[in-house]
Every structure is written in C-alpha cells, then in structure tokens.
Amino acid sequence: MVTFLVGHDHLPTPFFVHEHLVSAHSPFFKAALEDQIMDGTTQTIRVRSVDKESFGTLVHWVYAEQIEPELGIYVNHDRDGFKFVDVVKVWKIAERALMPALQAAALGLMINKRFLANDHDVIYLANFIYETLAEQLTSKLRRFIHIYLTFDCAGDRYQDLVHRLPHHTVVDVSKSLSNVYKALDEHATRTSNMAMDRLKITDCLLRPTAGILSIMENPSL
Secondary structure, three states, X not given: OEEEEEOOOOOOEEEEXXXXXXXXXXXXXXXXXXXXXXXXXXXXXXXXXXXXXXXHHHHHHHHHOOOOOOOOEEEEOOEEEEOHHHHXXXXXXXHHOOOHHHHHHHHHHHXXXXXXXOHHHHHHHHHHHXXXXXXXXXXXXXXXHXXXXXXXXXXXXXXXXXXXXXXXXXXXHHHHHHHHHHHHHHHHHOOOOHHHHHHHHHHHHOOOOHHHHHHHOOOOO
16 A cells, blocks of 8 residues: 655645555656665655645546546535636646546546636636646646637626736637637638538537537647
8 A cells, every 4th residue: 555645734634545556547656656665665655735635536536537526516505616726736636647537537527517617716717727837838727718718708708707817818818719710711701601601610619528629629729
C-alpha cells in the first residue's frame, strides 16, 4: 500500500492506495515510488497543493475508472447548480499526475453539466482559469471557458457577464466570435441559400456535447 498525505495543514489527510493501481494509472506517481524503492525509503508521498476532496476523486478514479457524476453539483434555492471549479481542481491534479483519461472525464463532466452553472459559477471559473493558466494559451480549460461563453452564453447573459470577466477572457471570446462570423460568411458565399446554411452551421456548433468537443478541436475558434 502507498500512503498519500494530502493537504497544506499540519495534520494532512492520509489516503491508502494499492501500489499497483497507482503505478498503472499515473506515470508520475509510478516514478516517485520507484525512486523511493531505489533510496530504500518508505512508500509515502506528500501532496501539499491539493485539497482532500479533489484527491479523493482521483483515488476513486484509480479504483473505479469513473468520475462521480455528482461532483460539483449543489442545490441553491431548490435549484441544482454546478461548481465548475470543483471539477477543474480534479483536472489540474490529473494533469500533474499524468492521467489524461481522468482529465478527459473531468472535461466531459463540465461539458455535460455546464447548463447548471449560474453566473457566479462562470465568473469564478473564468478567474480561476486565467489566474492559474494565464500563459497556457492552448490549454483545453482555457479553450473551454471562452468557447462556453461564446456559444452557450451569447446574447443577454454574456452582456451581463462581460464587465465581470477577466480581460484575457473577453479577448479570447472576441477572437472566437470574429472567427465564427468569418467562417459563417465564407460558407454562406459559396451557397445560394445563405440563411439556411447559417442555421445549419449554428445548429451543428451548438450540439450540447459533441458540438463543444468538436469546436475545441478547431484551432481557428
């Protein structure tokens, strides 16, 4: 068994995980454990910059290869809400631990549950991402937030949000919108029915899950 001591405080939370499962899922932790074996030290790994809830999700993934569907969900005034940041924290530790499958599952959960997020959740997510990923221009998380704002929050909601968003977020959204309209116009000029083609393209882009995933793979948006 491997002991993980998780948290910043003087009384970190211990997690006990089977070594073969940790090594199978995470090259990062596998290398750390192999170094300890070479040094003859105990199999204990200190994880300071992660909260116990996020690490607990990672441990659950190691055993079940599933991410809890209720992660990030909360109830506010008899209405479900969705805290993007709870899932982003899992995405970040998965990135650090070199666990792309967990990253993909976390991103998929954010895409599937994004319609539950209220304005406060969106603003908090945008600030969190741009504070921690400001220089990572190609980060999937950074692309997710600006594509989410471009397509799912277009119109009155975006106008309400824009003054509370980080500057870099607004710049990303404006670039995305510019590229979208350029693509629509270029396609429309090649057809005789401009209005119908605009409708078809927009419908494709706005498909709840597959649409956002396909857009995120398009570097021009």
